[in-house]
Amino acid sequence: MLYFLIIVLLIALDLFTKYIIKSNMDINQSVPIIENIFHITYVRNYGAAFNIFEGKQTLIVMVSLIAIIIVLIYIFSKRKIQHWSLLLALSLVAGGGIGNLISRITLGYVVDFLDFRIWPVFNVADVSVCVGCGFLILYVLYFEPRIKKSDNHV
Template identity: 45%
Template sequence: RKTMYVGESISVIGKFFAITYVQNRGAAFNLFTGKGIFLTVVPFVALLAAIWYMERHKSAHFTLCFALQLIIAGGFANLIDRVALGYVTDMFDFRIWPVFNIADICICVGCAILVLYIFVFDKPQQKSTGAKNEPGKNI
């Protein structure tokens, strides 16, 4: 922030990747720009809910805990920027995608791992009653 002006871009890999200084005053992809209170309160409440959930499920599968930790870390990093500066500093520019930051990477990777957890590891426990699971029996 101290050595670049807003919108300045430094090419790193030709036209493929650059470091571009952006002050994102909205949410992801600059959605909800100008909704400062909304963009502060909603993420704060969501982060508190994620922390509460993680605290209550300390013995949960490692994958779930790791996903939530990434989401919480990224969310707090962006929230700190937003509260302290009034915007989130974004810098990674792949030219074909909106500019983003490390916190955004944490949030996206955490969400992807959470989806993986839901579809791979979070299988419902079948009751061990000895009876076969027949259609219509558990209605």
């Protein structure tokens, strides 16, 4: 239940922030928060990460949908208790993926606005997916070997 709540809250936060930006800024408008370091910049992303596959909306939606379904089935079908880092990682990936998927389906693009000037502009869903992938790497490299080792000693 906790992981379902995390997913729902991430989707809500992502869609809310995108709505605020879309409602209050013009496309390509940039508001410096810390001059030349961090700006809020409203851009539309018609592709996937860093605008790759621009113009391939159907492909992006289908691949995203399949990946999200697989992740959700894994999260909610496991009877055996999984390690918190794996479930958190997958919940973050699912929440972010669903947030961007909703935007792609309803708007035809994703609203990006977090602009650190040295990196492509991104959004809350992107952060969620990246942090989730970080936790997934942590799980695979650190927790999973220890879990397997302890299972073998029981």
